[in-house]
Amino acid sequence: MATTLTPILTEFWDDERSWSMETYERYDGYQALRTALGMSQGDLIQTVKDSGLRGRGGAGFPTGMKWGFLPPPDGGPRYLVVNADESEPGTCKDIPLMMAAPHFLIEGVVITSFAIGCNHAFIYLRGEVVHVYRRLMRAVEEAYAKGFLGKNILGSGFDLDVTVHAGAGAYICGEETALLDSLEGRRGQPRLKPPFPAVAGLYARPTVVNNVESIASVPAIIRHGADWFTGMGTEKSTGFGLFSLSGHVKRPGQYEAPLGITLRELLDMAGGMRSEQHGLKFWTPGGSSTPIFTAEHLDVPLDFESVAAAGSMLGTRALQIFDETTCVVRAVDRWIDFYAHESCGKCTPCREGNYWMKQVLHRLEHGQGIEADLDKLLDICDNILGRSFCALGDGATSPVTSSIQYFRDEYLRHLPSAENPEGGCPFDPAASALFAPEVIAAP
Structure with a gap:
């Protein structure tokens, strides 16, 4: 396997106007769309399946397989929704991609929509990133002006409209069904599944929900072929x-x-x-x-x-x-602050569990805890994991359980002792510079 960089989505990020239609077309932009419009829908879906592309939003579910889950056409509408609500601490790939080269996403949206028989696609963007919202809107305008969106795209008879929707800034809306509820004007909370979005998604119609990077990777696969994509990565994690x-x-x-x-x-x-x-x-x-x-x-x-x-x-x-200057207890405490704040409150394990983990971690960090608090944290995690309505609760337990697994002694060093009579964090905050914005803050 090659271990060098593979600039594909990032190929021309350093161009002076990398986001423009002119730059994108200079790098063969929208050539994949021309190829795709000459293929059958079944062949397009099969090509993506053969490529082994897996969802780039976190879960890693095979993208082509997700497209194939849609029921046969029944004469009603079906939708593509792009999940651009990037907001997890540390996650910062989709926003720079949309900022530097939004036409990768737009072209991928058109190809995907054609493959699944969708005539109206939505891009759900986190509302705080106003600069990215404006950039995306401009890219959509350029695509309409060039005939890549709208009626009878490139003379193919295929019509597609794209709506860029700015959310109100809730981490829970990164969960696909909460995103759909928000897009419909409801409070963003996860839906009970089944039915899954492929059967009853946006407006109770068949819907594909994919991450920005997943959709943006599609044009390169159509241009170069599935074998080119599988030539990178590993056998089961291609590309x-x-x-x-x-x-x-x-x-x-x-x-x-x-x-x-x-x-x-x-x-x-x-x-x-x-x-x-x-x-x-x-x-x-x-x-x-x-x-x-x-x-x-x-x-x-x-x-x-x-x-x-x-x-x-x-x-x-x-x-x-x-x-090594970082206090792991302090880092986990800040992460759980985030999850407790962002829990939608729909289910008891997540709503209550994150609240109580926040209290316990705060006590431990400030030297007011006891050793039994570590077992209490693990017990709370056991009551959240697998019992929450969606993956937010499960994800919140991960840094807690793993940090105790690897750094239990560091937790104990926060407790009052002969070496640390008052207890509390043994690390010098000034030396760690732990919480500069680029470290764990949400983008």
Whole structure:
């Protein structure tokens, strides 16, 4: 497997006007759409299936298979909804992609809509990123002006309208059914499944919900073929992806590479840790809702299967890097603050569990806890995991259980002792610079 970068979605991000239609067409933009319109819907779906493209939003579900779940046409509408509500701490790949090269997404939306028989697609964007909203709206206007959207696209007889919708800023709306409720004007809360969106989604019609990067990867697959895509990555985790390095590295940013690359290789490309005096302490392979890893996991291949076998999840490939100056208890405490705040409150395990974890972690961080609090945290996690209405609750337990697994002694060092009579965090906050915005803040 190649371990070098594979600039595909990021190929021309450094061009002066990378976001413009002119730049995108100069790099063969919308050629894949012309190819797709000459193919049958079945062949398009099969090509994406053959490529092995898996959802880039976190779950890793095969994209082509999801498209194939739609029931046969019944004469009514069906919809494509792009989940652009990126808001997990550490996850920051979709927003720069839409900002730097939005036409990858627009072209992918048209191809996907044609494949599934959709005539009205929606892009649900997080409302706080007004600059990205404006950029997307401009890209949609350019696509309409060039005939890539609207009536009779490129003379094919296929019609498609695209609506860019700005959400009100709720993490829960990243869950696909909560997103659909929000898009319909309701309060963003998860729906009971089944029925799944493929059967009864937006406006109770068959709906495909995909992540931004998933849809943006489709044009390259159609242009170059499924075999080209499977030539990158691993056998079961094919292709390329954006790896978002943030935190205590010299050159944080987006690194587009084949799945299966390791953090050690990515760190080399990023110039290593920010300081030679402090080594890697812990990191997240897929954002704050995935179990943390330590330095012993530097060589774990970053693909869905290998990361799962090592005890975590690849998720959104949000690699948050923390060095030895970081207090793991403080980091987990801040993450749970986020999840307690963002819980929609629909189900008791998540609503109550995150609230109580927040209280216990706060006590521990400030030296007011006892050793039994660690078992209390694990007990709360057991009552959240697998019992929540959606994955928000499950994800919130990940940093807690994994941090206790790897850093139990550090939790105990926060308790009052002979060495630390008053208890509390033994780390110097000024030395850690832990919570600079690029470290764990939501984008």
